[in-house]
Amino acid sequence: xxxxxxxxxxxxxxxxxxxxxxxxxxxxxxxxxxxxxxxxxxxxxxxxxxxxxxxxxxxxxxxxxxxxxxxxxxxxxxxxxxxxxxxxxxxxxxxxxxxxxxxxxxxxxxxxxxxxxxxxxxxxxxxxxxxxxxxxxxxxxxxxxxxxxxxxxxxxxxxxxxxxxxxxxxxxxxxxxxxxxxxxxxxxxxxxxxxxxxxxxxxxxxxxxxxxxxxxxxxxxxxxxxxxxxxxxxxxxxxxxxxxxxxxxxxxxxxxxxxxxxxxxxxxxxxxxxxxxxxxxxxxxxxxxxxxxxxxxxxxxxxxxxxxxxxxxxxxxxxxxxxxxxxxxxxxxxxxxxxxxxxxxxxxxxxxxxxxxxxxxxxxxxxxxxxxxxxxxxxxxxxxxxxxxxxxxxxxxxxxxxxxxxxxxxxxxxxxxxxxxxxxxxxxxxxxxxxxxxxxxxxxxxxxxxxxxxxxxxxxxxxxxxxxxxxxxxxxxxxxxxxxxxxxxxxxxxxxxxxxxxxxxxxxxxxxxxxxxxxxxxxxxxxxxxxxxxxxxxxxxxxxxxxxxxxxxxxxxxxxxxxxxxxxxxxxxxxxxxxxxxxxxxxxxxxxxxxxxxxxxxxxxxxxxxxxxxxxxxxxxxxxxxxxxxxxxxxxxxxxxxxxxxxxxxxxxxxxxxxxxxx
Amino acid sequence: xxxxxxxxxxxxxxxxxxxxxxxxxxxxxxxxxxxxxxxxxxxxxxxxxxxxxxxxxxxxxxxxxxxxxxxxxxxxxxxxxxxxxxxxxxxxxxxxxxxxxxxxxxxxxxxxxxxxxxxxxxxxxxxxxxxxxxxxxxxxxxxxx
Numbered sequence: 001x002x003x004x005x006x007x008x009x010x011x012x013x014x015x016x017x018x019x020x021x022x023x024x025x026x027x028x029x030x031x032x033x034x035x036x037x038x039x040x041x042x043x044x045x046x047x048x049x050x051x052x053x054x055x056x057x058x059x060x061x062x063x064x065x066x067x068x069x070x071x072x073x074x075x076x077x078x079x080x081x082x083x084x085x086x087x088x089x090x091x092x093x094x095x096x097x098x099x100x101x102x103x104x105x106x107x108x109x110x111x112x113x114x115x116x117x118x119x120x121x122x123x124x125x126x127x128x129x130x131x132x133x134x135x136x137x138x139x140x141x142x143x144x145x146x147x148x149x150x151x152x153x154x155x156x157x158x159x160x161x162x163x164x165x166x167x168x169x170x171x172x173x174x175x176x177x178x179x180x181x182x183x184x185x186x187x188x189x190x191x192x193x194x195x196x197x198x199x200x201x202x203x204x205x206x207x208x209x210x211x212x213x214x215x216x217x218x219x220x221x222x223x224x225x226x227x228x229x230x231x232x233x234x235x236x237x238x239x240x241x242x243x244x245x246x247x248x249x250x251x252x253x254x255x256x257x258x259x260x261x262x263x264x265x266x267x268x269x270x271x272x273x274x275x276x277x278x279x280x281x282x283x284x285x286x287x288x289x290x291x292x293x294x295x296x297x298x299x300x301x302x303x304x305x306x307x308x309x310x311x312x313x314x315x316x317x318x319x320x321x322x323x324x325x326x327x328x329x330x331x332x333x334x335x336x337x338x339x340x341x342x343x344x345x346x347x348x349x350x351x352x353x354x355x356x357x358x359x360x361x362x363x364x365x366x367x368x369x370x371x372x373x374x375x376x377x378x379x380x381x382x383x384x385x386x387x388x389x390x391x392x393x394x395x396x397x398x399x400x401x402x403x404x405x406x407x408x409x410x411x412x413x414x415x416x417x418x419x420x421x422x423x424x425x426x427x428x429x430x431x432x433x434x435x436x437x438x439x440x441x442x443x444x445x446x447x448x449x450x451x452x453x454x455x456x457x458x459x460x461x462x463x464x465x466x467x468x469x470x471x472x473x474x475x476x477x478x479x480x481x482x483x484x485x486x487x488x489x490x491x492x493x494x495x496x497x498x499x500x501x502x503x504x505x506x507x508x509x510x511x512x513x514x515x516x517x518x519x520x521x522x523x524x525x526x527x528x529x530x531x532x533x534x535x536x537x538x539x540x541x542x543x544x545x546x547x548x549x550x551x552x553x554x555x556x557x558x559x560x561x562x563x564x565x566x567x568x569x570x571x572x573x574x575x576x577x578x579x580x581x582x583x584x585x586x587x588x589x590x591x592x593x594x595x596x597x598x599x600x601x602x603x604x605x606x607x608x609x610x611x612x613x614x615x616x617x618x619x620x621x622x623x624x625x626x627x628x629x630x631x632x633x634x635x636x637x638x639x640x641x642x643x644x645x646x647x648x649x650x651x652x653x654x655x656x657x658x659x660x661x662x663x
Numbered sequence: 664x665x666x667x668x669x670x671x672x673x674x675x676x677x678x679x680x681x682x683x684x685x686x687x688x689x690x691x692x693x694x695x696x697x698x699x700x701x702x703x704x705x706x707x708x709x710x711x712x713x714x715x716x717x718x719x720x721x722x723x724x725x726x727x728x729x730x731x732x733x734x735x736x737x738x739x740x741x742x743x744x745x746x747x748x749x750x751x752x753x754x755x756x757x758x759x760x761x762x763x764x765x766x767x768x769x770x771x772x773x774x775x776x777x778x779x780x781x782x783x784x785x786x787x788x789x790x791x792x793x794x795x796x797x798x799x800x801x802x803x804x805x806x807x808x
Contacts, residue, residue, distance in 0.1 A: 635709030
């Protein structure tokens with residue numbers, strides 16, 4: 001026979017004013033199995049918790065029901081109190097008398113009746129609770145950071161500075177990401193590369209960081225603390241150990257007219273290249289699609305030029321498997337390209353460019369050395385029109401959200417242009433100016449008031465070319481929708497920020513969720529913004545939603561702190577509310593018949609197969625096996641199981657049927 | 664005078680969305696009728712429809728099943744499993760002769776405290792109109808349920 005204790009809390013007036021707590025406690029005493037029942041003003045207070053502990057010790061209770069607020073609020077509090085009295089914490093349950101009863105009903109007899117029922121339900125459940133031990137899992141104290149932009153670099157540095165090993169993975173040949181492409185940054189107008197490149201170098205030199213550029217995650221298995229990642233290291237066709245980064249090969253390469261991705265197609269690079277002069281690592285890559293050696297089987301000028309014999313045409317991709325304990329996703333974003341706008345000519349006009357292209361034009365290390373020139377004829381534009389919200393907040397383009405950074409970088413672009421060409425005219429078409437951030441609105445005001453950028457509130461309906469000018473037709477909604485027409489030399493579209501290419505594929509590979517747009521989904525929008533729903537995988541930067549640099553850096557630090565906190569322990573403790581396949585004596589072994597429906601239903605790949613063999617090693621039975629480290633305790637397998645071979649600790653069939661029977 | 668009929672409603676809800684949504688109803692002090700008894704489960708994917716049958720057998724007059732909206736499942740896909748299972752269970756109920764109006768399937772997120780109160784009131788009123796579900800006991804007697 002069970003010895004259950006019931007503790008009814010008044011929560012001051014919160015429960016006591018609509019529920020007759022004394023009456024509930026008195027009725028509970030009559031329930032079979034209940035040996036102790038009392039009520040108190042504040043059960044969660046110190047004296048309240050002491051009452052529980054005292055009752056456990058004096059009455060030898062083997063189960064406790066605290067009838068108080070929501071278990072989402074104080075379950076940990078009471079479970080701790082119970083365990084301090086020597087009882088297993090999982091033998092304590094809470095009845096939710098506050099949120100689900102006293103606060104939502106009037107003071108009537110039926111409210112007290114309901115309160116009694118809610119307690120009874122938990123009493124019946126707790127009688128069937130089993131003492132559970134937290135699951136202990138070992139931890140591999142190495143982190144994998146995917147993405148070498150500012151988010152990934154910051155996360156890697158923060159983890160590495162806490163004396164933990166980090167593998168920093170980047171799919172392009174160099175660290176840096178989008179931030180390396182930017183000219184200046186808002187709202188301080190300091191040079192982007194000047195603040196980023198020292199961090200890139202630091203990341204490469206850090207003794208705790210293993211840098212893997214030109215590499216991608218191919219496959220991931222395992223679970224928190226124990227991931228096994230397979231990384232594909234693409235062949236640079238260069239021996240990285242021998243290459244000194246002198247750059248002689250670059251000068252000798254005869255294939256020169258390849259559109260340069262780093263310069264957003266505004267410049268040219270060669271077939272052997274480093275993306276930009278400050279690249280980390282400074283080792284070139286041979287682009288085998290364009291290299292004459294691979295296309296025509298001739299040309300070895302780079303081989304001849306190399307003073308250290310580092311060129312390796314025969315080098316192949318490598319697959320490397322690493323053990324890691326935690327993963328930070330920092331895969332960044334991409335922007336919508338101008339060819340997705342039929343109203344602006346489908347990208348047919350070379351002088352309609354996007355924000356990143358403007359960054360390259362304005363950058364001192366860009367294709368024009370920082371002089372703003374039209375891509376079509378190289379002339380310096382006298383009038384530039386900037387269009388904010390190109391694609392963003394536009395359901396027709398599939399982007400309902402605000403891209404967040406465009407208001408600010410558009411103001412910055414207009415300002416940079418005005419600084420470089422004081423007599424030029426800059427117009428900005430906008431929907432709303434969203435400049436929420438430290439010193440952000442002041443920055444926009446400065447663009448308008450000090451630099452004379454003309455802001456027009458309205459949308460642009462059409463852009464077409466006429467006599468070498470781009471005719472921008474729009475409306476000024478502050479003047480009652482009056483039509484506006486501007487003859488521009490160049491148009492800059494602040495196009496929408498979107499999830500990076502391959503993000504959905506990566507999400508599937510590592511089993512994290514995406515939101516409706518394809519950005520990685522966080523575990524909780526407010527309280528767990530840097531975690532994913534897959535334990536041990538964290539988020540940093542614009543792969544989660546559009547973000548500016550300060551936010552990205554802050555979030556990367558947050559993700560790093562989570563990783564370091566995880567690594568601070570030697571073993572991982574997890575809630576033992578996991579599913580388990582039952583065991584029966586031989587020759588049945590388990591009720592499991594090996595249909596493996598559960599395996600397909602499990603969202604966490606926690607279910608594998610186990611074989612039972614006889615003494616001669618002959619296969620006797622194949623059945624399901626649940627990895628308690630991976631199982632998150634959703635119970636989908638339990639409901640799926642045809643033979644009821646699987647049960648979920650904490651929410652077992654027996655417990656739930658008992659709850660139903662109590663009603 | 665006999666007491667007027669008050670329906671017995673049993674709700675099966677997931678911990679992450681609807682249970683939290685019902686908590687929010689409480690914190691927002693939105694009132695609803697006290698006929699409902701909530702059974703908390705980790706996920707709607709955990710809901711085996713045998714549980715619903717058991718609840719009817721125990722005399723429930725109406726049942727609510729509610730979890731996270733599609734795409735919002737804490738366990739990423741549990742609610743999809745629940746939804747698929749629900750389709751099958753619907754057919755089974757019809758075959759058995761169980762009154763489909765007695766079971767309400769809904770999505771209530773952790774932010775929808777108002778929706779939860781409205782749902783409970785709506786179901787309670789509807790089931791009160793339908794009267795006590797004595798028919799189920801007859802199904803049990805006939806060996807169907």
